Each structure stands twice: as structure tokens, then as C-alpha cells.
Amino acid sequence: LLVKGLEKSGEQAEGEGEYADAIAAQVRRLANEVRQITSSRPITVLNGGSGQSNLSSLVAPAAALGALGYGYMWWKGISFSDLMYVTKRNMEKAVADLTKKLQHASDVIADAKKHLTQRIQNLDDKMLKQNELARSIKDEVAGVRSTITNFHDDLGLLQQTVETLDERLATLSSKQDYANYGLAYLIDFVHGKSRKMPEILQEQPKLSGKSPNLLTYQGTPNLKGLKDIVETLSIGLDRSASDAIMPDGMDKLEQKRRPLL
Known part of the structure; x- marks a missing residue:
């Protein structure tokens, strides 16, 4: 049957007639050799099967099938390495997939x-x-701190200036009070009103020796100069004043008698 199939396939093939004939001849030769091998050996029929008889009965068909399979593979041009193609292709595919996965993992790691x-x-x-x-x-904080320090220094200087002005104002006020008391006492004395000299006039005002425009007197204060001035004014008024003028002079003195503050 195999030979007939090969002959039919050889007849149907175009351009492969000689090649198919050669293969068919080789297959016929292999089939004849298989027949000779099987016919040359005696066939023993055993009653009661045994393992060796079963094995020997399977050797001949297995050999025939192997020879026919080898012939078919040789006719088709198939080798044992070609039988491993599927496995090899799968391995290459697996290696390629693994390479792609490793490349993808490498790209992910790089990203x-x-x-x-x-x-x-x-x-x-x-x-x-x-x-x-x-x-x-x-x-900026250092700059602000420096500015605050300078401002504090300026405030200190301003405070000292204000204190100095306060002291000067107090001194000026005391001097003004002294002048007012002196002027009032002088006017009363001119009017002939005798009264005790105020205590503030009995004390000489304390003047600072540092002022260039003022002279200080270290001796005991003398009030005779003021009395002499008053007596001189009295004599002048007695000589030139009349009964009519005297009230006018008194009015003028009364007008001048007012506080300077």
C-alpha cells in the first residue's frame, strides 16, 4: 500500500518523476528486505503466552514500521533535526519573549x-x-534690628534733649517768678507800702558759671542796691511830681504791675 501510494503521488507530481521513481524503488527494496527477514526466521507458535514470545512477535512489526517510517522521512527529506524544529522554535520564541520582557524592564528602570x-x-x-x-x-532681620537699635539711640538722645529742655524751662520759670516777685516788691515800695521782703528775693538766684553771657557773684547778696534805686526814684518823683500827675504815674505803675507769665 505504501508503495502504491508513493507511485500515485509520484505520477501526480509534476517535475519530480525521476526523484519519485528512485524513492519508490528504494521503498520496494526496503519492503523486500523486510519480507525476506520475516520469511527467513521460523515462526514458532506457543500455546500459553509468555513475555518473550510477545516481545519477539512485536519486534518484526516494529522493525517494519521503523523501516517504513525512515523511508518515508527520507523520501520527504525530513531529518531528526527537523523534528526538533518545533521545540527549537518554541525555545527561540521563549528566549525572544524573555528578551523583550527584560528590555521592557530595563526601559522601565531607566525611565x-x-x-x-x-x-x-x-x-x-x-x-x-x-x-x-x-x-x-x-x-533683612539684621537690617531691621540695626534700624531699631539706631531708633532706640535716637529716642535716647531725644529723651535727653527733652530732659534738658525741661530743666531749662524750670530754670526759666524760677527766674521769671523771681523777677515777678522783685517787680511786685519794687512797685509796693514805690507806693509807700512797707511789707516784708519775700524769701525768694532774699536769696540770690543761682547762676551757672558756664554761661558766657552771665557773671556770677560768690559773695553775700546785698539788698542795699535795690533800696538805693528805690530811694533815687522816690527823690525824682518828689521833685517833679504834682498832685495831678502823681495819680497818673500811679496808674501807669499799676498798669505795668502784672505778671510776666
């Missing part, structure tokens, strides 16, 4: 590394900006 590098760089930039901002804030 993650690049992303992390960018984030680290951004973080470094932010840290530098924060350091610069902190440095500028520190400089």
Missing part, C-alpha cells in the same frame, strides 16, 4: 531612574532657593 533624577534635581533647586530665601530673610 524610573530618569524620573527620580529629575525629582532629586528639582528638590535640590528648591533647597537652594529656600537657603537663599532664608539668607535674605536673615539679612
Whole structure:
């Protein structure tokens, strides 16, 4: 049957007649050899099967099938390496898939590394900006502190100036009071009103020796000069005053008698 099939396939093939005839001849020769081998050996029929008889009965068909299979493979041009093609292709495919997966994993790792590098760089930039901002804030705080210190010094100088002005105003007020009391006493004395000299007039005002326009007197205060001035004024008034003029003079003196403050 195999030979007949080969002959039919050889007749149907175009351009492969000689090649098919050669294969068919070789297959016929192999079939004849198989027949000779099987016919040359005696066939023993055993009653009661045994393992060896079963094995020997299977050897001949197995050999015939092996020879026919080898002939068919040789006719088709198939080798044992070709039988491993499927496995080899699967292995190559698996290796290619694994290579692709490894390449993808490598790309993912590279992208993650690049992303992390960018984030680290951004973080470094932010840290530098924060350091610069902190440095500028520190400089501004130092400047404000210096300004506050200068302002405090200015306030201290202003306070000293105000205290000095207060002392000067107090001195001026005391001198004004002294002048008012003296003028009032002088007017009363001119009017002939005798009264005790105020205590403030009995004490000489204390003048500072540092003033270039004022002279200080270290001796005992003398009130005779004031009395002499009053007596001179009295004599002048007695000589030139009349009964009519005297009230006018008194009115003028009364008008002048008013506090200077």
C-alpha cells in the first residue's frame, strides 16, 4: 500500500518523476528486505503466552514500521533535526519573549531612574532657593534690628534733649517768678507800702558759671542796691511830681504791675 501510494503521488507530481521513481524503488527494496527477514526466521507458535514470545512477535512489526517510517522521512527529506524544529522554535520564541520582557524592564528602570533624577534635581533647586530665601530673610532681620537699635539711640538722645529742655524751662520759670516777685516788691515800695521782703528775693538766684553771657557773684547778696534805686526814684518823683500827675504815674505803675507769665 505504501508503495502504491508513493507511485500515485509520484505520477501526480509534476517535475519530480525521476526523484519519485528512485524513492519508490528504494521503498520496494526496503519492503523486500523486510519480507525476506520475516520469511527467513521460523515462526514458532506457543500455546500459553509468555513475555518473550510477545516481545519477539512485536519486534518484526516494529522493525517494519521503523523501516517504513525512515523511508518515508527520507523520501520527504525530513531529518531528526527537523523534528526538533518545533521545540527549537518554541525555545527561540521563549528566549525572544524573555528578551523583550527584560528590555521592557530595563526601559522601565531607566525611565524610573530618569524620573527620580529629575525629582532629586528639582528638590535640590528648591533647597537652594529656600537657603537663599532664608539668607535674605536673615539679612533683612539684621537690617531691621540695626534700624531699631539706631531708633532706640535716637529716642535716647531725644529723651535727653527733652530732659534738658525741661530743666531749662524750670530754670526759666524760677527766674521769671523771681523777677515777678522783685517787680511786685519794687512797685509796693514805690507806693509807700512797707511789707516784708519775700524769701525768694532774699536769696540770690543761682547762676551757672558756664554761661558766657552771665557773671556770677560768690559773695553775700546785698539788698542795699535795690533800696538805693528805690530811694533815687522816690527823690525824682518828689521833685517833679504834682498832685495831678502823681495819680497818673500811679496808674501807669499799676498798669505795668502784672505778671510776666
